[in-house]
Every structure is written in structure tokens, then in C-alpha cells.
Amino acid sequence: QVKNKKKEEDERKITWNDIGGYEDVKKEIREYIEFPMKNKELAKTYGLRPPKGVLLFGPPGCGKTLMMRALAGEAKLNFIYVNVSDIMSKWYGESEARLKELFANARKNSPCILFFDEIDTIGVRRETHSGDSVTPRLLSLMLSEIDGLHSDDGVIIVGSTNVPQTLDKALLRAGRFDKLIFIGPPNKQARLEILKVHCSGKPLAEDVDLTKVADATERYSGADLANICQEVARKVAVEALESKSERKITMKDFMEIIQRYKPSITLQ
Numbered sequence: 028q029v030k031n032k033k034k035e036e037d038e039r040k041i042t043w044n045d046i047g048g049y050e051d052v053k054k055e056i057r058e059y060i061e062f063p064m065k066n067k068e069l070a071k072t073y074g075l076r077p078p079k080g081v082l083l084f085g086p087p088g089c090g091k092t093l094m095m096r097a098l099a100g101e102a103k104l105n106f107i108y109v110n111v112s113d114i115m116s117k118w119y120g121e122s123e124a125r126l127k128e129l130f131a132n133a134r135k136n137s138p139c140i141l142f143f144d145e146i147d148t149i150g151v152r153r154e155t156h157s158g159d160s161v162t163p164r165l166l167s168l169m170l171s172e173i174d175g176l177h178s179d180d181g182v183i184i185v186g187s188t189n190v191p192q193t194l195d196k197a198l199l200r201a202g203r204f205d206k207l208i209f210i211g212p213p214n215k216q217a218r219l220e221i222l223k224v225h226c227s228g229k230p231l232a233e234d235v236d237l238t239k240v241a242d243a244t245e246r247y248s249g250a251d252l253a254n255i256c257q258e259v260a261r262k263v264a265v266e267a268l269e270s271k272s273e274r275k276i277t278m279k280d281f282m283e284i285i286q287r288y289k290p291s292i293t294l295q
């Protein structure tokens with residue numbers, strides 16, 4: 028019953044090639060997590076263990092979830108997606124039972140990644156609570172469930188947040204979310220690579236220069252860029268339908284759509 032965020036992406040296997048840019052982040056994830064999970068014997072020889080918990084932080088839409096789906100696809104791990112706000116709101120009154128169930132389910136489905144999106148909703152510093160008794164209880168339960176996991180359970184807990192500074196320090200202690208990975212806004216090279224991923228297979232006119240599109244999209248997140256590619260294709264397809272003549276996507280189409288959609292990355 029775990030709610031899945033993006034159905035179409037769930038249904039097919041995501042690979043590292045679906046992620047544009049972020050070579051250093053991919054390398055880190057491969058070395059720290061994929062390598063010891065895939066090469067158990069070698070990892071044992073050298074005493075390497077994958078981290079128990081990984082905290083991904085950075086602005087929204089920059090590939091935190093996508094990165095973990097690719098890891099799951101490449102390392103043949105099951106992927107369980109949990110939106111923590113759902114545990115808190117939709118499952119009101121039964122949140123604790125649901126949280127326990129999620130950990131039990133993860134053990135049953137190991138090797139797996141148990142992904143908690145918006146972990147800050149549960150992991151907010153305890154002293155900042157005002158009279159809400161559910162959140163601290165859930166946080167304590169989560170801490171004890173994480174402590175109860177053993178490395179041979181084959182479960183990696185991943186937390187994702189846009190506001191790491193609000194997290195309760197207890198979550199970041201050794202043996203919990205002890206590997207921190209920052210996934211920031213895409214730089215120009217990453218934007219170019221993301222555009223290439225999302226334009227692949229689309230009919231582009233000769234004049235389209237994705238480097239120039241990358242130049243014009245500072246502060247656009249990966250999700251914003253995926254949206255630009257989708258919308259530019261939609262615009263041209265609708266025009267083709269109306270005029271009953273197909274044509275390729277031009278640079279002018281890109282610039283028009285970029286004007287229409289503002290970047291989501293702000294400086295706060």
C-alpha cells in the first residue's frame with residue numbers, strides 16, 4: 028500500500044544513464060552503496076559495509092528520488108517509497124503501526140531501499156514541537172527501528188529532505204543516517220546532460236543548440252528541465268495537429284517555453 032510518487036518511472040527500471048550530470052554524486056553512491064551491495068565477498072575481504080542510513084539533501088526536484096531509483100535498478104534492490112507526510116496525515120491515529128509495518132515489510136523485501144521522502148516531517152528537532160505528541164513518538168519509534176536493523180538485513184534506509192538544518196541531531200548519529208549526500212542545483216554541464224536525457228528521441232531541428240538552452244536555464248531544477256522538454260514537445264505536437272503538418276522542435280519553441288515557465292530554485 029506504499030504510495031508511489033511517479034507511476035511511470037516505477038514501472039520501468041531506472042539506470043544511471045537516466046540521470047543527466049552529477050557524475051561526482053553518482054560515483055559516491057556507486058562506491059559507497061552499490062559496490063559493497065553487489066560485491067559482497069570482496070567487500071567482506073576488505074571489511075567494507077554499506078552505510079545503514081543515507082541522508083540526501085538539497086533543493087526540490089534535483090534528483091534525490093531519481094538517484095535512489097537508479098541505484099535500486101542498477102544494484103537489483105527493491106525500492107519502497109514512503110512519503111512521510113502521508114504517515115503523519117493520512118494514517119492519522121495509526122501512524123505508529125504503519126511505520127512498524129514499513130520496516131517489517133522492508134526486511135521481508137530485502138535487499139531493498141526504504142526511502143523516506145520529506146524525512147524532516149518526522150525528524151524535526153524535538154524541542155521545536157508545540158504540544159504535538161505524535162511527531163516525537165514517531166521519531167523515537169523510527170530511531171529504535173533503525174537501531175534494530177542489522178547490516179545483514181539488507182535494508183538501506185534513505186531519508187530525503189530540503190531542510191536538513193531542521194533535523195533532530197539524533198537521526199544523524201553514527202549507525203543511523205550517517206552518510207550525508209548533497210544534491211544541489213544542476214550546474215550548466217548538468218543542465219545540458221539533463222536536457223539531453225529528456226530530449227532523447229524527440230525530433231529536434233538543426234538549429235537547436237542544447238548548450239544555449241542550458242545557458243538560458245540557470246536556477247532551473249532537473250524537474251523544471253524535464254517539464255520544459257515535455258512542454259516544448261506538447262506545444263509543437265498540438266500545432267502539428269492543428270495545422271495538419273508535422274515539423275521539428277526549433278530553438279524558438281524552446282525559448283518561448285522557457286519564458287513561460289519560471290525556475291523553481293530560489294536563493295533562500
Ligand code: ATP
Nearest residue numbers: 045046047087088089090091092093221249250253
Ligand atoms: P523532492 O525533494 O521534491 O522530492 P527530488 O530531489 O527527489 O525532489 P526527483 O523526484 O528525483 O527530485 O526529480 C523529479 C524529476 O525531475 C525526475 O523524475 C526527473 O524526471 C527529473 N530530474 C531531476 N533530476 C534529474 C537529472 N539529474 N537527470 C534527469 N532527470 C532529472
